[in-house]
Amino acid sequence: MSFNIFICGVGGQGLVLLTNVLGRACLKSGFKAITGEMYGLSQRSGSVSVHMRIGDDAYSPLIPVGEGDVLVALEAIEALRYIEYLKKGGLALVNRRVMHPPVETAGLVRDRSRKYFSLEDVVSRLRSYTGRVAVIDALAAAKEAGNPNAENTVFLGCLSALRELPLDPEKVREAIAEAVPERTVDQNLRAFELGRAAAREALCGSGVCRD
Amino acid sequence: MVLKDVISGGKGQAFMLCNEAIVRGAIEADVKVVAFYPGAPTSEILDTFSEALGSFDYHMQIATNEKVALEICAGASFAGFRSLTAMKSVGMNVASDTLFVLGYTGVRGGLVVVMADDPHAHSSQSEQDGRFFAPNAYVPMLEPSTAQEAKEMVKEAFAISERHRVPVIVRTVTRVNHQSGVVELGEIRRGKFERARWRDLKEEYLTLGEVARRKKVRMLERRAELEKEFEGSAFNSVLRGEGGAGTGIVTSSVSYLYVLEALKSLGLWGRVPVLKLGTTYPVPRRLVADFIRGLKGVIVVEELSPYLENEVAVIAKDVNPAARIFGKRSGDFSEAWELNPDLVSEGIASALGLEHGDKTKIVEEARALKEGMPDRYPTFCPGCPHRGTFAALSQALRALSASGKGYYFANDIGCYSMWVFPPISKADSSLCMGASVGIANGLSNVIEERVVAVVGDSTFYHAALPAILNAVHNRNRFTLLILDNSVTAMTGQQPNLSTEYTAGWREGKRVPIEDVCRAAGAEFVEVVDSYSVKENVPVFRRALEYDGLAVVVSRRECALYGDRRKRRRGEKITPFEVDKSVCRRPYACIRDVYCPAHEIDGDGQPRISPELCDGCSVCSRMCAFGSIRRAGAGTGNENGTGNQKRNDKEKEKEKEKGEGAGERR
Numbered sequence: 001m002s003f004n005i006f007i008c009g010v011g012g013q014g015l016v017l018l019t020n021v022l023g024r025a026c027l028k029s030g031f032k033a034i035t036g037e038m039y040g041l042s043q044r045s046g047s048v049s050v051h052m053r054i055g056d057d058a059y060s061p062l063i064p065v066g067e068g069d070v071l072v073a074l075e076a077i078e079a080l081r082y083i084e085y086l087k088k089g090g091l092a093l094v095n096r097r098v099m100h101p102p103v104e105t106a107g108l109v110r111d112r113s114r115k116y117f118s119l120e121d122v123v124s125r126l127r128s129y130t131g132r133v134a135v136i137d138a139l140a141a142a143k144e145a146g147n148p149n150a151e152n153t154v155f156l157g158c159l160s161a162l163r164e165l166p167l168d169p170e171k172v173r174e175a176i177a178e179a180v181p182e183r184t185v186d187q188n189l190r191a192f193e194l195g196r197a198a199a200r201e202a203l204c205g206s207g208v209c210r211d
Numbered sequence: 212m213v214l215k216d217v218i219s220g221g222k223g224q225a226f227m228l229c230n231e232a233i234v235r236g237a238i239e240a241d242v243k244v245v246a247f248y249p250g251a252p253t254s255e256i257l258d259t260f261s262e263a264l265g266s267f268d269y270h271m272q273i274a275t276n277e278k279v280a281l282e283i284c285a286g287a288s289f290a291g292f293r294s295l296t297a298m299k300s301v302g303m304n305v306a307s308d309t310l311f312v313l314g315y316t317g318v319r320g321g322l323v324v325v326m327a328d329d330p331h332a333h334s335s336q337s338e339q340d341g342r343f344f345a346p347n348a349y350v351p352m353l354e355p356s357t358a359q360e361a362k363e364m365v366k367e368a369f370a371i372s373e374r375h376r377v378p379v380i381v382r383t384v385t386r387v388n389h390q391s392g393v394v395e396l397g398e399i400r401r402g403k404f405e406r407a408r409w410r411d412l413k414e415e416y417l418t419l420g421e422v423a424r425r426k427k428v429r430m431l432e433r434r435a436e437l438e439k440e441f442e443g444s445a446f447n448s449v450l451r452g453e454g455g456a457g458t459g460i461v462t463s464s465v466s467y468l469y470v471l472e473a474l475k476s477l478g479l480w481g482r483v484p485v486l487k488l489g490t491t492y493p494v495p496r497r498l499v500a501d502f503i504r505g506l507k508g509v510i511v512v513e514e515l516s517p518y519l520e521n522e523v524a525v526i527a528k529d530v531n532p533a534a535r536i537f538g539k540r541s542g543d544f545s546e547a548w549e550l551n552p553d554l555v556s557e558g559i560a561s562a563l564g565l566e567h568g569d570k571t572k573i574v575e576e577a578r579a580l581k582e583g584m585p586d587r588y589p590t591f592c593p594g595c596p597h598r599g600t601f602a603a604l605s606q607a608l609r610a611l612s613a614s615g616k617g618y619y620f621a622n623d624i625g626c627y628s629m630w631v632f633p634p635i636s637k638a639d640s641s642l643c644m645g646a647s648v649g650i651a652n653g654l655s656n657v658i659e660e661r662v663v664a665v666v667g668d669s670t671f672y673h674a675a676l677p678a679i680l681n682a683v684h685n686r687n688r689f690t691l692l693i694l695d696n697s698v699t700a701m702t703g704q705q706p707n708l709s710t711e712y713t714a715g716w717r718e719g720k721r722v723p724i725e726d727v728c729r730a731a732g733a734e735f736v737e738v739v740d741s742y743s744v745k746e747n748v749p750v751f752r753r754a755l756e757y758d759g760l761a762v763v764v765s766r767r768e769c770a771l772y773g774d775r776r777k778r779r780r781g782e783k784i785t786p787f788e789v790d791k792s793v794c795r796r797p798y799a800c801i802r803d804v805y806c807p808a809h810e811i812d813g814d815g816q817p818r819i820s821p822e823l824c825d826g827c828s829v830c831s832r833m834c835a836f837g838s839i840r841r842a843g844a845g846t847g848n849e850n851g852t853g854n855q856k857r858n859d860k861e862k863e864k865e866k867e868k869g870e871g872a873g874e875r876r
Binding site: 010011012019020023024026027032033034035036037038044045046047057059060061062063064065066077078080081083084088099100101102103104105106107108109112116117121125126128129139148 | 224465471472584585771810
């Protein structure tokens with residue numbers, strides 16, 4: 001078996017830490033895990049992505065097209081950029097947050113009749129690809145947890161709420177405590193819980209949550 | 212990066228980035244000297260060694276360039292110390308002069324060179340197949356597929372190096388370096404670092420005249436010995452297959468993992484034999500011959516050039532001339548870009564004449580969904596000093612545009628390269644480290660336009676300096692902007708000669724760029740603060756009009772580096788905001804600045820995202836109406852007077868800020 005999570009966002013949002021926590025949780029749970037990460041160099045504020053694969057059957061660090069079980073987008077527009085990696089009927093967990101690239105803002109300044117590509121545009125298109133789209137207000141949850149930079153941890157909470165994720169949430173919690181800077185452990189654990197709650201609410205009744 | 216796994220004394224398992232596993236392997240092998248110039252995708256090797264410096268007894272230097280780094284390691288190796296350097300393949304171009312000679316002279320202490328190729332040019336100026344350095348320099352090469360294997364190979368590479376007295380290349384690709392996985396930790400047994408006594412070994416370490424000719428023969432003998440040893444290497448393995456189709460696969464590196472994935476998805480698991488090569492120079496020819504002898508066809512799966520394919524073809528000519536070889540030359544795989552599981556499935560299916568799951572439909576549907584979606588190019592970070600430098604330069608250029616004189620922009624390799632991307636899109640060339648100045652030397656003598664060359668601080672020391680000396684000596688006339696953000700920012704803020712720290716953040720001596728330029732004989736040398744846009748415009752104007760070599764050093768520390776230091780000192784970062792009652796919407800704050808923190812809200816008003824704003828003040832300096840202020844400031848400019856309201860708001864903001872889980876690399 002293999003369980004594939006495609007994670008994307010904007011450079012600086014902490015995808016690598018998110019991946020590292022998942023990897024540690026896999027190790028604690030006795031699962032094989034392998035990742036392919038695309039970040040670094042000029043990727044700050046650019047589009048970044050990580051392929052996360054869990055299970056004995058996952059050999060390649062890259063997920064084959066159409067075989068992602070879950071797509072996690074820390075920035076909404078980025079979900080669309082990598083949509084082909086999600087399998088049909090797969091779950092898209094999408095941040096409500098839209099970060100408009102400077103090139104788009106520059107376009108609006110030049111031509112005032114233009115409009116930003118909106119969250120609604122993204123969500124309606126995602127829904128035409130898969131029936132399972134959950135929009136999460138991760139920034140609000142991260143702020144509530146006391147650290148607006150903890151959006152990545154909010155998504156760890158969301159993932160942990162999924163019945164299909166083959167990881168014990170307790171192991172994820174332990175991995176967070178190990179991987180984040182010491183003075184931010186409490187904030188991150190709060191962000192994790194808020195993420196779990198947000199996912200349960202967003203996916204309520206769909207039968208995909210653990211509890 | 213999680214250091215404790217790398218330094219953990221106990222055995223067991225850890226989830227590690229491959230670059231961390233490489234460091235772990237070197238530490239388990241008791242490496243004594245390491246030296247680097249940073250380059251993606253190898254920079255985390257440097258970073259990890261730097262962080263582990265307090266835990267183990269080894270000597271580390273961050274060198275001016277890859278050639279110097281390799282020479283530091285070579286010197287240590289001559290004296291009997293195990294040493295390691297890591298570089299990307301374009302860095303190997305710089306270091307290769309030394310590598311080729313080391314192939315001749317040989318080494319003493321194990322010398323390992325980790326060399327990373329970047330198929331798909333994710334973070335490089337070119338796709339380059341560094342594998343050809345190995346046969347050209349007669350230096351053995353190992354290629355890992357996973358983090359675990361990388362760790363083992365680095366360890367073994369030290370042993371091979373000492374057994375055969377030759378540097379060993381461990382060649383990776385981006386998808387190996389930036390792969391994380393579960394790694395079995397080995398025992399760490401460290402010897403104490405003690406200075407050696409130099410013995411008279413001079414003859415061994417030079418290649419002049421007759422010595423070179425003699426040593427060439429020795430290199431050829433050594434190659435034969437290595438090939439024999441590699442025939443039995445555990446890094447080479449055969450995955451058995453019943454071979455019903457009469458076809459087998461030869462592969463290496465990350466391509467091996469894609470092959471496994473493809474065999475699974477094509478339903479060929481256990482049916483096609485696979486030879487996985489971990490030692491790719493010298494190629495163990497007998498092993499390959501035995502594998503291909505009975506086959507009707509051989510599929511070679513590898514990235515970039517047909518390196519293994521050529522080897523296989525040559526061996527097949529002797530042992531199985533009828534075998535069909537499928538690879539790049541048969542058109543089943545492309546020589547361009549990196550492979551992935553889907554491309555490998557397609558290639559194998561096409562070689563075998565099989566149907567493969569067609570994913571065109573998914574890809575086409577996805578493409579339709581992306582219609583009209585904005586591109587997201589990498590750009591200067593919020594607070595990046597280069598944004599201010601380029602804003603002032605753009606204004607100076609506009610002021611001079613009336614003269615009708617044109618400009619040629621010779622860009623270089625660093626964060627400022629991002630000037631090529633929209634919406635700025637301004638750079639006429641960008642070749643390799645330091646080349647902007649070399650190009651300017653040539654172009655300024657043959658074109659009418661004024662040439663403007665751009666380099667960063669690290670690039671200045673790495674490769675631009677000889678070209679600057681050349682410009683002074685030859686009286687070449689151009690404008691040289693040295694953007695000094697005081698660290699090697701693009702690869703993750705490593706210290707360089709412009710930083711007051713060395714490896715492991717120990718105190719070092721800063722080498723002031725302006726002093727070097729003046730000492731070299733440059734007569735126009737000005738130093739400006741990158742954030743002072745308005746004040747810098749006249750300086751840039753004079754530099755653009757100066758009849759000679761005009762050097763402007765635009766200095767302000769990298770924002771990410773600066774923020775880290777501020778947090779350490781307990782200083783606060785306060786974002787700016789737009790006072791909508793004052794804003795008249797000329798969008799000067801957005802034009803020339805293009806900061807990710809700037810957006811336009813529903814009523815067409817500029818808005819600054821407090822989560823992204825770094826408080827650098829550059830946009831507020833562009834605003835003619837004083838409508839951009841520090842959040843919570845009263846009226847007026849960014850120095851606006853404080854009041855109770857501001858204090859409360861700042862406190863609130865501080866609560867929100869704090870160090871995020873987000874920032875690690």
